[in-house]
Amino acid sequence: MPLIRATVEGDVETIYLLNSSAQQSARVDTFLDSIQLEGLQTIAPAITWVTENLRTSPSIQHLVNDIANGTAVAVCDGSYFEIHGNGSSAWILSSADGSSWIEGGGIVPGPILDLNSYRCELGGLLGIGIGTACLKNLLPARRHFMLTACDNLKALWKITVARTKVKTSWKSVNFISQILDVWSQQHCQPSPQTSR
Amino acid sequence: MGPLTFVEHLNVRMDKLAKTLAIQNFGIPPSIPPAVLHIGLGQPIIQGSLVASTCQKSMSYGIHHHAMVEYVVNKWELDVNTDVNTLQDVVSWPSIAKARKRASFPFQKFISKWISEDMAIGILM
Numbered sequence: 001m002p003l004i005r006a007t008v009e010g011d012v013e014t015i016y017l018l019n020s021s022a023q024q025s026a027r028v029d030t031f032l033d034s035i036q037l038e039g040l041q042t043i044a045p046a047i048t049w050v051t052e053n054l055r056t057s058p059s060i061q062h063l064v065n066d067i068a069n070g071t072a073v074a075v076c077d078g079s080y081f082e083i084h085g086n087g088s089s090a091w092i093l094s095s096a097d098g099s100s101w102i103e104g105g106g107i108v109p110g111p112i113l114d115l116n117s118y119r120c121e122l123g124g125l126l127g128i129g130i131g132t133a134c135l136k137n138l139l140p141a142r143r144h145f146m147l148t149a150c151d152n153l154k155a156l157w158k159i160t161v162a163r164t165k166v167k168t169s170w171k172s173v174n175f176i177s178q179i180l181d182v183w184s185q186q187h188c189q190p191s192p193q194t195s196r
Numbered sequence: 197m198g199p200l201t202f203v204e205h206l207n208v209r210m211d212k213l214a215k216t217l218a219i220q221n222f223g224i225p226p227s228i229p230p231a232v233l234h235i236g237l238g239q240p241i242i243q244g245s246l247v248a249s250t251c252q253k254s255m256s257y258g259i260h261h262h263a264m265v266e267y268v269v270n271k272w273e274l275d276v277n278t279d280v281n282t283l284q285d286v287v288s289w290p291s292i293a294k295a296r297k298r299a300s301f302p303f304q305k306f307i308s309k310w311i312s313e314d315m316a317i318g319i320l321m
Contacts, residue, residue: 008259010260010263015255046233047233049229075203075206077207077210077211079214079217084218084222085226086221086224086225088217088218090214092209092210096202103210103213105217109227110228111246111249114249119249120214149206149207168251168252169250169251169253172249173251174229174236174239175236177235178235181235195203195204
């Protein structure tokens, strides 16, 4: 049984566990199951902030074919404004010729103190994973790869790290765990490349 | 320098989109995501603050920071009602943190004791 909630208190030397949830309550699923993208029935995004500004080309069939053939390209970027205390991410899945695409983006959520350019880039990489997961039911059930590019190498290499190697001491570990989880649930796998 | 590659072209396009989204949301604080999502690690909430990054450090900060500020206020006999908040502005905590980090282990203890005025002096030494 996973630990869902705990109440802790601490002094200078020790952290005391005062209480913890005994039963995992059933999660009420209020998310949509599927969405329509240019006439194609696709899976609804598991995380919605990355698809707040979702746009597509008039047809995405060519993109789906290219992802299946391993010739599609995924690129993301983040933007961090320290003075204004906000950051955003944008991502795109594109066919090899650029004629068919899906793009999205949103404001990176979380505490302002944790916000930085690295977290914004990770947000973009999460968007790529979520966007590809939306097309899961249209893609072949065999392992295939998609070129995934980003201009932050430190963030880029996190998408292929083994899940067992993830450390909770890492910065923005919540995004990293979400990225690894979303890729682990699909046959399409990222093939990282720097976009510099 | 030659023309941009296809990937670089897409990167420029995404940079522009990300900047546009950020600029449209200036002045709006980022939302706080739910602690438990369908995917990824669950995130603890300590005293109302979500721990989303560097978990051990953030949890330790969330639990101990306020208690430590209160301790120093009492130690230095400051006015609790007014000085708890201003203490954070008056004391250069980043400098103290940097000094502790760069010091050797014995000196780390020295700095902590010096700040808390808990230093053994005179006949106590």
